[in-house]
Amino acid sequence: MTHVVAVLALPPVVGFDLAIPPQVFGTAERDCEPLYDVRVCGLAPGPVPTTAGYALHVEHGPEALAAADTVLVPGTHFVPARRDGVLPAEVHEALARVPEGARWMSICTGAFVLAAAGRLAGRRATTHWARAAQFRRLYPDVEVDEDVLFVDEGDLATSAGLAAGLDLCLHVVRRDHGAAVANEVARHLVVAPWRDGGQAQFIERPVPVDDDGSTGPTRTWARERLSEPLDVATLARHAAMSPRTFARRFRAETGTSPHAWILAQRIAHARHLLESTDLAIDRVAADAGLGTTSSLRAHLAADVGLSPVAYRRTYRASPRTATNRTAT
Template sequence: MHRVVVLAVSEVIGYDLNIPPQVFASAEQDGKPLYDVRLCGVDDRPIRVSYGYSAQLAHGPEVLAEADTVIVPGTRVAGPRQDGTLPPELAAALARIPAHARIMSICTGAFVLAAAGILDGRRATTHWAHAERFRQLYPRVELDENVLFVDDRDVLTSAGLAAGVDLCLHVIRSDHGSAVANQAARYCVVPPWRDGGQSQFIDRPLPEPDDGSTAATRAWALERLADPLGLEDLARHARMSVRTFSRRFRAETGLSARAWLNQQRVLHARHLLETTNLPVDRVAAESGLGTAASLRQHLNAAIGVSPLAYRRTFSRS
């Protein structure tokens, strides 16, 4: 099995610490677990956990040497969070990670990766509330606090707290396809994919109460992705002016209506490529992306592969 090691750095955020073992342990195929998840600290002592308790983890840092994926949950550790330095015992633990291992962070765990130089020259994200401090400490990292997670090949980072669930499900989906990821999401009673980015959770004035919601229109649009829907069509269905609808839509999803539609069409195209033998041009038409060339362009922009390469990798048909 693929071995996932969660490195808890004191004081670790308890919610973040428990996301990877729960989500990855829920990923199964034919009744067999796909991941072996282990938790460790930088030493063998009990780890301090946020909000008043400590935990004795089953493993010490030596297990990092056996990892295929290493995840650093959110932490309040002083050096990486306050002055950009890396404590010697933490640096020693990180040095145990094999060169081939995939490295991930949840929330403020990105501060640890940045302090270790792992994020230099890469795109990354962290909790939006700590973005300004992160930029001050780590100017060589290309930070984007408006997304739920960033997949930069072998290094992946997630935004605050629950975005760690989104990242873990994304990794399962990348490793084993949508069916396995969706099954894990159902077991965890969470959505397999959340629309928009972290920006929708940043504090902002509430919409006017008479603006209504765009949720019903989003559900309506998901049933009609193959149709040539435009902003005017969506606003008309929501019984709003285009201006009001656009403002409300962005407040609720963090995206423009056009960007959201493109995202949903790419997701649907991926589903069709995985689960059917439809020709690529038919997949493009049924997902609302028009032509095979358009599908190729959108899929390459989203995940960096062509439709045929994606189907070869993830097809379950």
């Protein structure tokens, strides 16, 4: 009764992207019990060419999609979706097997396939920054944000290029089963459980050059003081910069604004406290810098769709009750 993740490899698939979901989801467990059943499939069982000049043998054909709780399309150079914005009949037939209510995910240029299938119309998504302009031309009805590492809309999640697939998959494990499980997966993979900033820091475009230094030390300082007021003026004063210079440098380094970054840190800390302590809800809100219980409730509902009490109950539940939870 584990959550089935079906990974659809369309040729030529990006081998790096294809390896991420089995590694991340396949490592996630609680009390030595696997939390996901990962099934890599193609349009037919057998070898699938990769973009790196070798083929990968997949055991499953499209029938694996019929059992999926999550369908994930890794990066691909699949010509119909990448060049023409369409999918051939055999791919439409394969995707038609996916159960209603399944979660859809993509890594890197796998977003082209989801868009060609009509899954991203009117939705926010991301893809590799170098392919964002092409994506917009082919799929103008999708709201593309190339500055972020991933976009999670609950039933739909897309990641930026290549290694951002690790960020997205770890985020989904964290969303499904809590920070402790995701951190253990990250520890096993020897990667950071959470990376600051977004894809913007990797985009080939001019970054302001000055002698103001990095905002990194201030970010570290702020993480240790999330319960205190942390507006741009306070952060800039610590960094010995003007607020305007600090905000510009901060976005160049992280791909997001200081306000959005602080809020994300506070929500993450609140989730950690709910999972790992018995602190009262109002104390969690105060310690995370979110102020009141109602503020914590609103932010947590927007982030994971749960109240603080429900979140604590879900992520501190027994393995049996937590294993079959599906994010919505």
